Amino acid sequence: MKLESHLPRQSPWLYITPLLNAILLLLVYYLFSSGFVIQSGITVEKPRSSSRLTGFDRAHIITIAPGNEVPMYFDGRRVNFEELTQRLVDGRAGERRVIIHHDRQAPSGRVVEVINLAQELGFEAALSTTPTPAPLVP
Template identity: 30%
Template sequence: MKLESTLPERPGFLFVVPAFNLFALLLVFFLLGPSFVSQSGVAVELPVSRFQLERQAFETVVTVRDDGPRGVSEFDPPTYWLEHEQVTLGELAERLDARRSSDTSPATTVLLRVDKGVPVEIQREVAEIALQKGLRVYLLGRPEGSRDEPEATD
C-alpha cells in the first residue's frame, strides 16, 4: 500500500520565515543603532585630538559654543550649555553643584566640549568651575582625519 498526500506541496512558507527574521533584525538595528552612538549636548566644531575616552558613569556634558562671526565687539561672550539647556556662567556653577549633590545620579565627571573658536581663557574658566566643585574634567576633541563639519547630536 502506497501512502500519498492529497494536499498540494507549498514550500513557500519555508522561505518566508527566514526572510521575516531578517526583516525583524534589520528593523531592530535601524531603530536602536543611533542610540548607541549618540552624544548629548549641542553641535560644535571640536579641535583635533589623538586620544579616545571611554564611557564615563555619571557624566555631565558642558558645551561652550562660539556663536559665529563677531559683531561690533571682538569680545562677544560665547554661550554655555549644560546638556541641551543654555545657561549663564553663574547658573552653570549652581547647576553643577546641584548635580554633584544629587542622590539619584551624582555627577562625578564633566565632559567639556569647547568650540574651535573659543579662547583658551574661557575654556580654562569653565574647567576651573567644575574642578572647584570636585568634578573630574575631560576636554573633548574630534578624531584626527575626521571632517571639519560639526558633528550631529540628538
C-alpha cells in the same frame, strides 16, 4: 543507505519567519542606536585629536560656543557661569562626569574655568575633539 523522512513537508514560511524576525531586530537595533551618538545641538568647531576616551556615554554635556559674550550651554540649555555652578552642584548626586564641547575660537581661559569648576565639584571632565583622519598607508 539514504534515510527518508515520513513526515509531511512543512510550509517554507516556517523557515523564513525566524530569518525575517532576526532582520527586523537588527534593523530596529541600528535605528535606535544611532540616536545614542553624543550631540550637543549647538554647532561648534572642535579641535582635532587622535586620542579616544571611553566611559562618558551618560555624562553631562557643557558646550562653550564662540562669541563676544562666550555663550555656554549645560545639557542643551543656555546658562551663565553662576547657573552652571548651581546645576553642577544640583547634579552631584547623579552622573559625576562632564564632556566639554568647546569651539576652537572659544577663549581658552573660559574653557579652563569650566574644567576647574567641574573638578572642584568632584566631576571628571573630558574635552570633546574631532578625530583626526587616519593616515593613508601605501
